[in-house]
Amino acid sequence: MSTVRRRTTLVLKSVSKTYGAGDVAVHALRGIDLRVERGDFVAVMGASGSGKSTLMNLIGCLDVPSEGRYLLEGIDVSRLDDYELAFIRNRKIGFVFQSYNLVPRTTALRNVELPLIYARVPKSERRRRAEEALVAVGVGDRMHHVPSQLSGGQQQRVAIARAIVTEPAIVLADEPTGNLDSASGREVMEIFVGLNRAGRTIVMITHEADIAAYAKRVIHLVDGRVESDGRTGAAAAVSA
Amino acid sequence: MAVQGVLANRLRSLLTMLGITIGVAAVIILVAVGHGSAVSVQQRIESLGTNVVTIQPGFSFGRGSGGFQASFTQLTLKDVKALQDQSAAPDIKSVTPVVNGSVTAAFGSSSYSPGQFVGTTPSYEEARKSPVEAGTFITAQEEAQHARVVVLGQTVVENLFGSQSPLGQTIKLNGIGFEVVGVLTPKGTNGIQDQDDIAIAPLTTTQDLITGVTSGLGQIIIEAKSSQQVNAAEAEATSILTPNHSSNGTPNFRVLNQASLLQTTASTNHVFTVLLAAVAAISLLVGGIGVMNIMLVTVTERTREIGIRKALGARRGDILGQFLTEAVLLSVFGGIAGVGAGLIGSRFKIVGVQPAVELYSVLLALGVGVAVGLFFGIYPANRAASLRPIEALRYE
Numbered sequence: 001m002s003t004v005r006r007r008t009t010l011v012l013k014s015v016s017k018t019y020g021a022g023d024v025a026v027h028a029l030r031g032i033d034l035r036v037e038r039g040d041f042v043a044v045m046g047a048s049g050s051g052k053s054t055l056m057n058l059i060g061c062l063d064v065p066s067e068g069r070y071l072l073e074g075i076d077v078s079r080l081d082d083y084e085l086a087f088i089r090n091r092k093i094g095f096v097f098q099s100y101n102l103v104p105r106t107t108a109l110r111n112v113e114l115p116l117i118y119a120r121v122p123k124s125e126r127r128r129r130a131e132e133a134l135v136a137v138g139v140g141d142r143m144h145h146v147p148s149q150l151s152g153g154q155q156q157r158v159a160i161a162r163a164i165v166t167e168p169a170i171v172l173a174d175e176p177t178g179n180l181d182s183a184s185g186r187e188v189m190e191i192f193v194g195l196n197r198a199g200r201t202i203v204m205i206t207h208e209a210d211i212a213a214y215a216k217r218v219i220h221l222v223d224g225r226v227e228s229d230g231r232t233g234a235a236a237a238v239s240a
Numbered sequence: 241m242a243v244q245g246v247l248a249n250r251l252r253s254l255l256t257m258l259g260i261t262i263g264v265a266a267v268i269i270l271v272a273v274g275h276g277s278a279v280s281v282q283q284r285i286e287s288l289g290t291n292v293v294t295i296q297p298g299f300s301f302g303r304g305s306g307g308f309q310a311s312f313t314q315l316t317l318k319d320v321k322a323l324q325d326q327s328a329a330p331d332i333k334s335v336t337p338v339v340n341g342s343v344t345a346a347f348g349s350s351s352y353s354p355g356q357f358v359g360t361t362p363s364y365e366e367a368r369k370s371p372v373e374a375g376t377f378i379t380a381q382e383e384a385q386h387a388r389v390v391v392l393g394q395t396v397v398e399n400l401f402g403s404q405s406p407l408g409q410t411i412k413l414n415g416i417g418f419e420v421v422g423v424l425t426p427k428g429t430n431g432i433q434d435q436d437d438i439a440i441a442p443l444t445t446t447q448d449l450i451t452g453v454t455s456g457l458g459q460i461i462i463e464a465k466s467s468q469q470v471n472a473a474e475a476e477a478t479s480i481l482t483p484n485h486s487s488n489g490t491p492n493f494r495v496l497n498q499a500s501l502l503q504t505t506a507s508t509n510h511v512f513t514v515l516l517a518a519v520a521a522i523s524l525l526v527g528g529i530g531v532m533n534i535m536l537v538t539v540t541e542r543t544r545e546i547g548i549r550k551a552l553g554a555r556r557g558d559i560l561g562q563f564l565t566e567a568v569l570l571s572v573f574g575g576i577a578g579v580g581a582g583l584i585g586s587r588f589k590i591v592g593v594q595p596a597v598e599l600y601s602v603l604l605a606l607g608v609g610v611a612v613g614l615f616f617g618i619y620p621a622n623r624a625a626s627l628r629p630i631e632a633l634r635y636e
Binding site for chain 2: 057060062063082083086087089090091095097101102103104105106114115118119162166
């Protein structure tokens with residue numbers, strides 16, 4: 001069990017998600033089986049309506065499956081209540097959103113400190129860890145700027161710093177380059193690749209093939225089902 | 241975090257606080273006005289003497305042989321004698337007869353008509369609480385000797401003598417010379433008349449020279465031995481006087497009891513104060529609703545932020561605490577500003593009343609202000625805390 005927990009970050013066992021009931025029921029996910037090993041970099045691809053956002057919400061513990069089980073580092077998340085889910089999100093998951101989702105009118109440093117505040121980390125340690133995370137993603141010189149004073153690429157870096165500052169089990173990125181120009185997009189993806197090399201597990205949702213190519217493993221979703229699941233050239237390059 | 245929320249939109253926060261500020265200030269000022277007017281009325285009544293019952297001649301209507309008849313009565317020195325009988329009236333300390341006249345006083349080239357001219361006995365000084373500031377009051381000896389002496393109020397002194405000392409000078413009252421033996425301590429106005437616009441002479445002299453002996457007494461002032469004995473003294477006086485001054489069993493004199501007057505006005509003033517406070521409390525309530533309104537707008541506006549915070553692991557309690565603290569901060573700052581404004585506003589005279597700030601009203605207003613903020617903050621904060629993170633994140 002302990003080896004499983006160490007090597008496997010998340011397991012989805014025939015997970016379904018249905019919205020509504022009866023005739024108007026929408027089956028967003030229809031029996032997904034998925035296992036993500038620690039240190040992997042997975043890209044989830046699919047057209048809009050394929051269920052990738054629902055999958056992201058489930059993996060991110062923002063929602064619970066209608067059927068099936070979801071184990072995150074061995075914890076059965078599908079049985080937890082709101083309070084416990086908030087705890088799991090805080091400790092195990094780092095979110096990176098398409099639209100950055102930084103808290104407005106709040107400095108980069110404060111934004112990165114936020115998850116640590118909710119984790120009740122003492123102030124001095126909080127400050128130190130937030131600064132380290134910001135330096136690690138290359139915006140150490142922008143710490144005291146508020147989001148409106150930062151470029152899109154910089155905002156996304158701050159968001160990544162906020163996602164990794166709690167040392168989460170998994171970094172969950174939802175179209176992280178969707179709002180960026182290709183140059184900043186590339187820079188952001190380089191950061192993800194760097195984080196993954198350092199051992200961080202990453203699950204990324206995207207609909208762009210060239211962005212998915214940064215990942216080691218690509219999963220295609222169609223109509224709420226896994227259509228294909230395979231290793232990419234990036235994975236081969238790493239193992240080579 | 242909550243402080244940031246308040247500071248993020250300064251103008252809006254300020255306007256929200258203004259609602260609470262006005263409410264709190266209104267409570268403080270209006271209660272102070274109510275209390276102030278109560279205090280001033282009480283002072284006026286107390287300046288007439290507190291343990292005192294005043295008897296005035298009056299009249300009553302009775303059915304006589306020729307239909308309705310009004311019967312008048314005159315109070316005389318005989319009544320005064322009867323009231324002074326300690327066996328019949330054990331609760332009465334002193335009985336002071338008073339006659340009123342009108343005179344024109346002259347000194348040198350200046351002349352002046354005092355608002356009140358009173359002929360009385362030495363006990364007047366204590367019963368009416370009119371001590372002399374300089375010189376002496378009328379003595380029993382002067383009274384017995386029909387001495388031509390007079391005690392003047394401050395206003396009369398100023399009009400006749402200016403800055404000169406009046407003691408020992410002789411003034412003419414209706415052309416007759418009186419020596420000024422004393423000057424009364426200023427009392428100010430009682431709201432109706434200037435209590436310093438008065439000249440006091442011995443009763444005997446006044447009846448001899450000014451009013452005549454037959455005109456009867458203007459009033460009899462009875463002082464009770466203590467404030468607890470005022471009502472007993474009033475009852476004794478009534479029973480002594482009724483046999484001689486009634487028609488068909490109805491007394492035709494009037495008895496004014498200062499203590500009961502005081503009680504009546506005190507309770508009237510209390511109602512007045514409570515009414516004012518109630519009006520002010522409504523504005524405080526409106527201020528609270530303002531806080532709720534703004535907090536609801538804030539929650540809607542920051543839905544996405546709430547979603548972000550929840551995604552980052554904020555628990556229900558964290559969000560609830562943040563928004564509740566914001567609401568309370570708004571009302572605490574608004575309340576403190578209101579206390580300041582209320583205290584400053586209470587320094588000025590309002591519709592002729594000098595407000596008297598009451599500590600309880602300050603604490604109550606501040607407490608209620610904060611409680612109102614808390615109460616009206618609960619709903620918006622709860623709404624924020626109950627938002628589902630997925631929907632909140634999707635909110636544009």
